[in-house]
Amino acid sequence: MKNIFYLTLLLCSVHIYSQKDxxxxxxxxxxxxxxxxxxxxxxxxxxxxxxxxxxxKTHRALAVLNKIGDGDTxxxxxxxxxxxxxxxxVWIYDAFGKEIEHFKKKDFxxxxxxxxxxxxxxxxxxxxxxxTTYPYIVVYESETESGDSxxxxxxxxxxxxxxxxxxxxxxxxxxPANKPKYNPQNLKDFDISISETPEEIIFxxxxxxxxxxxxxSPSYNKVLPNVTIALNNFKLKGTTGSGKDWQQFGSWMDKSxxxxxxxxxxxxxxxxxxxxxxxITNEGKARKIYQYVQDKVRYVSISVGIGxxxxxxxSDVDKLSYGDCKAxxxxxxxxxDAVGVPSYYTVIYGDTSERDITSDFTSLQGNHxxxxxxxxxxxxxxxxxxxxxxxxxxxDFTDDRDVLIITPEGGKIAHxxxxxxxxxxxxxxxxxxxxxxxxxxxxxxxxxxxxQYDNKYLLPxxxxxxxxxxxxxxxxxxxxxxxxxxxFNNDRENIVFTEKVSVTIPSxxxxxxxxxxxCANIFNQSQHIPPxxxxxxxxxxxxxxxxDIDTLEVEIPENFSIDVLPESTVLETKFGxxxxxxxxxxxxxxxxxxxxxxxxxxxxxxxYENYRDFLRSIARLDKTKILLKQNVQ
Numbered sequence: 220m221k222n223i224f225y226l227t228l229l230l231c232s233v234h235i236y237s238q239k240d241x242x243x244x245x246x247x248x249x250x251x252x253x254x255x256x257x258x259x260x261x262x263x264x265x266x267x268x269x270x271x272x273x274x275x276k277t278h279r280a281l282a283v284l285n286k287i288g289d290g291d292t293x294x295x296x297x298x299x300x301x302x303x304x305x306x307x308x309v310w311i312y313d314a315f316g317k318e319i320e321h322f323k324k325k326d327f328x329x330x331x332x333x334x335x336x337x338x339x340x341x342x343x344x345x346x347x348x349x350x351t352t353y354p355y356i357v358v359y360e361s362e363t364e365s366g367d368s369x370x371x372x373x374x375x376x377x378x379x380x381x382x383x384x385x386x387x388x389x390x391x392x393x394x395p396a397n398k399p400k401y402n403p404q405n406l407k408d409f410d411i412s413i414s415e416t417p418e419e420i421i422f423x424x425x426x427x428x429x430x431x432x433x434x435x436s437p438s439y440n441k442v443l444p445n446v447t448i449a450l451n452n453f454k455l456k457g458t459t460g461s462g463k464d465w466q467q468f469g470s471w472m473d474k475s476x477x478x479x480x481x482x483x484x485x486x487x488x489x490x491x492x493x494x495x496x497x498x499i500t501n502e503g504k505a506r507k508i509y510q511y512v513q514d515k516v517r518y519v520s521i522s523v524g525i526g527x528x529x530x531x532x533x534s535d536v537d538k539l540s541y542g543d544c545k546a547x548x549x550x551x552x553x554x555x556d557a558v559g560v561p562s563y564y565t566v567i568y569g570d571t572s573e574r575d576i577t578s579d580f581t582s583l584q585g586n587h588x589x590x591x592x593x594x595x596x597x598x599x600x601x602x603x604x605x606x607x608x609x610x611x612x613x614x615d616f617t618d619d620r621d622v623l624i625i626t627p628e629g630g631k632i633a634h635x636x637x638x639x640x641x642x643x644x645x646x647x648x649x650x651x652x653x654x655x656x657x658x659x660x661x662x663x664x665x666x667x668x669x670x671q672y673d674n675k676y677l678l679p680x681x682x683x684x685x686x687x688x689x690x691x692x693x694x695x696x697x698x699x700x701x702x703x704x705x706x707f708n709n710d711r712e713n714i715v716f717t718e719k720v721s722v723t724i725p726s727x728x729x730x731x732x733x734x735x736x737x738c739a740n741i742f743n744q745s746q747h748i749p750p751x752x753x754x755x756x757x758x759x760x761x762x763x764x765x766x767d768i769d770t771l772e773v774e775i776p777e778n779f780s781i782d783v784l785p786e787s788t789v790l791e792t793k794f795g796x797x798x799x800x801x802x803x804x805x806x807x808x809x810x811x812x813x814x815x816x817x818x819x820x821x822x823x824x825x826x827y828e829n830y831r832d833f834l835r836s837i838a839r840l841d842k843t844k845i846l847l848k849q850n851v852q
Contacts, residue, residue: 241259241280241312241316241356241358242312242314242315242316242356243282243314243315243354243356244315244316245259245316246259246282246385247385247426249426249428250383250384250385250426250427250428250429251284251383252383252428252429253381253383253428253429253430253431254284254288254381254382254383254428254429255283255284255285255287255288255291255381255382255429256281256282256283256284256288256291256292256378256381256382256383257281257282257284257382257383257384257385258279258280258281258376258377258378258382258383258384258385258386258387259280259281259282259356259385259386260278260279260280260385260386261277261278261279261280261384261386261387261388262276262277262278262279262388262390263275263276263277263278263372263374263388263389263390264276264277264390264391264392265371265372265389265390265391265392266391266392267368267371267391267392267393267394267397267399267450268392268393268394268418269394270368270394270397270450270452270453270454271366271368271454272364272365272366272367272368272454273364273365273367273368273371274362274363274364274365275361275362275363275364275365275372276360276361276362277359277360277361277362278358278359278360279357279358279359279360280356280357280358280359281356281357281358281359282354282355282356283350283353283354283355283356283357284353284354285353285354286353287381288353288381288382289350291378291379291382292348292357292359293359293378294309294322294345294346294347294348294357294359295327295343295344295345295346296343296344296345296361296363297341297342297343297344298341298342298343298344298363298365299341299342301365301366301367301456301457302363302364302365302366302367303363303364303365304324304344304361304362304363305362305363305364306324306360306361306362307324307327307344307360307361307362308321308322308323308324308359308360308361309321309322309346309348309357309358309359309360310322310357310358311348311350311355311356311357311358312355312356312357312358313352313355313356314352314354314355314356316356319355320348322346322348324344326346327344327345327346328343328344328345328346328347329342329343329344330342330343330345331343366454366456366457367453367454367455367456368450368453368454369450369453369454369455369460369583370583371391371399371448371449371450372448373445373446373447373448374387374389374422374445374446374448375443375444375445376389376409376411376422376424376427376444376445377427377429377430377443377444379439379443380429380430380431380432380439380443381429381430381431381432382429383427383428383429384424384426384427385425385426386423386424386425386426387423387424387427388421388422388423388424389421389422389423389446390419390420390421390422391419391420391448392418392419393418393419393420393450394418395417395418397450397451397452399420399448399449399450400448400449400450400451400580401413401420401446401447401448401449402446402447402448402577402579402580403444403445403446404440404441404444404445404446404447405441405442405443405444405445406444406446409424409427409444410424410425410426410427411423411424411427411444412424413446420448422446424444427444430442430443430756430757431756433752433755433756433757433827434749434750434752435749435759435760435761435827435830436757436758436759436760437757437758437760437821438572438573438574440574442757447577447580447582449462449580449581449582449583451463451581455528455583456528456529458475458476459475460475462581462582463581464581465578465581465623465629465630465631465632466628466629466630466631467581467629467630468581468623468629468630469623469624469625469626469629469630469631470629470630472564472625472630473564473625473627473629476528476529476530477529477530477549477564477625479532480529480530480531480532480533480549481532481533481549481552481553481556482532482533482534482553483533483534483537483553483554483557484534484537484538487537487554488557491508491511491554491557491558492557492558494507494508494511495507495508495558501559501560501561501592501594502592502594502599504555504558504559504560505555505560505562505592505599505601505610506610508551508554508555508558508560509551509601509603509610510610511554512547512550512551512554512603513605513606513607514606515540516536516540516541516542516547516550516606517540517541517606518541518542518543518544518547518604518605518606519541519542519543520543528545528583529545530542530545530546530548530549530550530588531543531545531546533546533549533550533553533554536549536550537550543604544587544588544589544603544604545588547603547604548564548565548588548589548590548601548603548604549564549588550603551590551601551603552564552590555592560592561592561593562590562591562592562593563590563591563592563593563598563624563625563626563633564588564590564624564625565588565589565590565591565600565622565623565624565625565633566584566585566587566588566622566623566625567585567586567587567588567589567617567620567622567623567635568584568585568586568587568620569586569587569589569616569617570586570616571615571616571762572762573618573619573620573762574620575620575621576620576621576622576623576632577621578621578632584623585622585623587617588603589601589602589603589617589622590603591622591624591633598624598633599611600613600617600635600636602614602616602617607676607677607680608676609676609711609712609714610711611714612672612673612714613635613636613638614670614672614673615670615673615762615763617635618635618636618637618638618670619634619635619636619637619638620634620635621633621634622634622635638669638670638763638764639764640764640765640766640816640817640818640819641766642668642669642670643668643669643670643671643763643764643765643766644666644667644668644669644671644765644766644767644768645665645666645667645668645671645765645766645767645768646665646666646667646768647663647664647665647666647742647743647767647768647769647770648663648664648665648769648770648771648772649661649662649663649664649741649742649769649770649771649772650662650772650774651741651771651772651773651774652773652774653727653728653735653737653773653774653775653776653847654776655776655777655778655779656726657726657727657728657729657730657735658723658724658725658726658727658728659722659723659724659727659728659741660721660722660723660724661721661722661724661741661742662719662720662721663718663719663720663721663722663742664717664718664719664720665717665718665742666715666716666717667715667716667717667718668714668715668716669765670763670765671765672714672715672716675716675718676709676716678707678716678718679707679709686702686705687702690702690720694741694742696744696746697724697727697741699724699725699726700722700723700724700725700727701722701723702720702721702722703721703722703723704720704721705718705719705720705721706718706719706720707719724741727741728847729844731846733849733851734779734782734846734847734848734849735776735779735846735847736844736845736846736847737773737775737844737845737846737847738842738843738844738845739771739773739801739809739811739843739845740769740771740799740811740813740841740842740843741771742769742771743767743769743813743815743841744838744841744842745815745834745837745838745841746838746841747834747838748831748834748835748838749827749830749831749834751828751831752827755824755825755827756824757824758821758822758823758824759821759822759823759824759826759827759830760820760821760822761794761817761818761819761820761821761822761830762819763817763819764795764816764817764818764819764820765816765817766814766815766816766817767813767814767815767816768813768814769811769812769813769814770810770811770812770813771809771810771811771812772804772808772809772810773808773809773810773811774808775807775808775809775847776847778849778850779847779848779849779850780807780847780848780850781803781807781809781845781846781847781848782845782846782847782848783845783846784801784802784803784845785801785843785845787799787800787801788840790833790836790837790840792829792830792833793818793820793822793826794817794818794820794822794826794829794830794833795815795816795817795818795833796814796815796816797813797814797815797816797833797836797837797840798812798813798814799811799812799813799814799840799841799843800812800813801845809845813841815837
């Protein structure tokens with residue numbers, strides 16, 4: 220609140236600065252709403268008139284309003300053996316436009332971008348500036364040159380959520396014989412213009428207010444305004460590329476990046492042919508090969524030169540027993556080729572938030588590689604980087620999205636497996652005993668399939684402490700429970716995961732005089748209610764559907780009885796269905812049943828409050844308590 224008050228005073232300041240002066244007072248104060256930072260003035264100029272290189276000049280003035288906004292400054296440039304940073308400078312101004320820091324190229328740290336790669340030729344020039352007060356202004360300028368023209372940075376007039384823009388201009392100068400194509404997205408309702416000359420395209424944005432992050436929104440690529448730009452003819456690490464459509468682009472990939480990396484040693488060829496000698500179907504052969512790869516290799520990223528896009532040779536993977544997603548997928552394909560099983564090297568955006576390869580805009584896209592095995596009209600998808608994932612199982616990192624498959628006829632758009640709601644199930648049963656002290660012991664069993672399998676199949680590889688931590692997080696609403704023992708069964712053939720857990724929960728039932736209040740839903744209480752969002756703008760997006768079915772049989776203490784059973788309840792909405800039921804057995808046991816079905820879908824913003832109401836009702840009903848009444852003589 221104090222910072223907001225200070226910012227308001229500054230915005231109302233009567234100080235007047237010239238065009239080249241920077242101060243908070245010069246910023247359109249309407250842009251501060253929901254903002255952590257404001258892009259005051261940006262000019263990006265890209266020159267691809269020479270198909271063999273790309274020159275970029277950047278000028279950016281950014282007002283940082285608070286600590287969260289520090290992450291929006293991006294005071295760095297990346298380069299490798301095929302590119303260079305010709306110049307880079309940063310000026311820091313206080314809120315009144317007074318210069319307080321100036322960093323030249325010699326002041327920037329030059330560090331490797333190795334990250335998860337064991338080696339990479341990617342490097343970064345950057346600085347870490349730690350402000351002492353807010354708000355402040357950053358002015359950033361850089362000039363770079365690259366031997367690649369395959370990647371033209373997309374234009375995002377809004378850099379992300381909670382960032383606003385006063386002015387952003389993006390210019391691209393080109394050779395008329397190789398005019399860039401561009402794909403604008405989400406520009407409606409913004410002051411954004413696009414103009415063209417025979418040799419230049421200019422994208423401009425003025426006074427774009429910040430878009431706040433809203434829970435359960437679609438992917439940011441479907442929300443933030445952006446323009447993707449690409450050349451039909453380009454250069455990639457010294458390799459000439461072309462792609463006016465996906466068919467041509469796929470042919471180029473196959474010929475230039477994939478054709479010379481599939482040779483395998485004779486000994487390996489003989490080994491895998493012997494391995495599948497008794498298999499008569501492509502699926503049988505593919506399953507054997509996939510298991511062979513999982514047993515042999517591990518994932519390691521290596522990115523040098525064109526290796527960021529071209530797989531390392533299959534013979535090297537065979538010798539070294541490691542590789543990245545490209546290398547391991549290519550290796551698996553080479554092995555399948557050796558035994559006569561066709562497969563498709565496949566480009567995909569891997570993320571738990573679904574993102575499609577843009578089907579009507581050809582460019583270098585994607586961040587991950589998987590393998591597709593055709594089976595009549597269907598394709599079985601393999602994740603070749605995971606040593607534990609079952610054959611044909613996708614999970615939420617790669618499910619339900621458009622991908623690019625590289626076929627003998629060129630590139631084609633395909634779609635990965637969609638897990639229907641009824642496939643992603645969790646069936647839970649439990650035998651529960653409540654003693655006269657209110658302590659609970661329970662034998663819990665849960666069977667998970669579909670996308671719910673994805674959350675659990677690695678549990679057998681965890682240490683005991685990690686398993687304990689997993690269940691403490693899963694049942695965080697239960698105080699002081701302990702796992703007596705646990706048993707996991709990962710059925711990789713049928714893609715089914717079973718948990719059997721013995722649990723002790725001291726003082727679970729709450730004493731009320733001589734009686735107890737007991738919550739029957741011990742193991743699957745829904746507690747999360749999305750925050751209230753006034754005047755929501757984004758659609759409500761539920762990315763995955765699932766079904767939970769729970770049945771608990773509860774043995775109550777001797778000399779206790781169930782006072783009154785709660786009524787069975789059914790809630791049915793467009794988002795899903797929830798129902799609970801209570802009954803007694805002749806043996807005076809309580810039986811609790813619960814079913815929750817959530818549908819995948821996208822709904823208008825006005826439905827968000829209805830969805831919150833649905834979850835709030837579920838959270839309340841999941842805590843339903845029953846009075847266990849002591850029979851006093």
